Amino acid sequence: MTFDDEYNNIETWATAIHDDGEPIQCTVRVFLGLIRAKRQGVAFVKQINDALNKTGLTTEPIFESVYIDSTIQLKIQPNPEDIAEDHDSVEKQVEAVVRANLQQTSRIKRWRRLIK
Numbered sequence: 001m002t003f004d005d006e007y008n009n010i011e012t013w014a015t016a017i018h019d020d021g022e023p024i025q026c027t028v029r030v031f032l033g034l035i036r037a038k039r040q041g042v043a044f045v046k047q048i049n050d051a052l053n054k055t056g057l058t059t060e061p062i063f064e065s066v067y068i069d070s071t072i073q074l075k076i077q078p079n080p081e082d083i084a085e086d087h088d089s090v091e092k093q094v095e096a097v098v099r100a101n102l103q104q105t106s107r108i109k110r111w112r113r114l115i116k
Contacts, residue, residue, distance in 0.1 A: 010035055013074055014055035023073040028063050031072060053077075060089075061096040070100040 013024055013034070026034075035048055045064050052058055059072045066072065078089075 010051055010055055010057070014057050017057060017074060017076055021076070023060075023075040025071055025073050028066060028068045028070055028072055031059070031063060031074070032068070061093045061100070065093075065097050066100040067104045070103075 017024060032048075035051060048063070056077050057074050058077045060075055061070075061072060063072050
């Protein structure tokens with residue numbers, strides 16, 4: 001499932017994800033627009049995480065750890081017992097963050113070359 005105008009608020013997305021069991025993919029920018037976040041900061045991140053917890057969702061990778069145009073998945077929060085058993089999940093998130101950082105670095109280098 002991907003972003004669609006039909007899914008215009010987090011509660012609608014949560015219902016669709018819980019009904020289908022299928023994650024929704026979008027960029028961090030679209031996700032932040034979904035919850036109408038216009039500023040950054042600890043207070044806003046807390047509000048976003050509270051909204052995710054309230055609806056039983058999480059993002060993978062963690063939305064605040066990747067660049068704004070990186071793709072994330074909104075998913076159902078895993079059962080805490082499953083987290084202890086799933087060591088690969090942390091490794092996958094770290095790999096996704098590293099990959100996103102490398103992609104952004106590559107973009108910056110290309111822009112610098114174009115500017116010169």
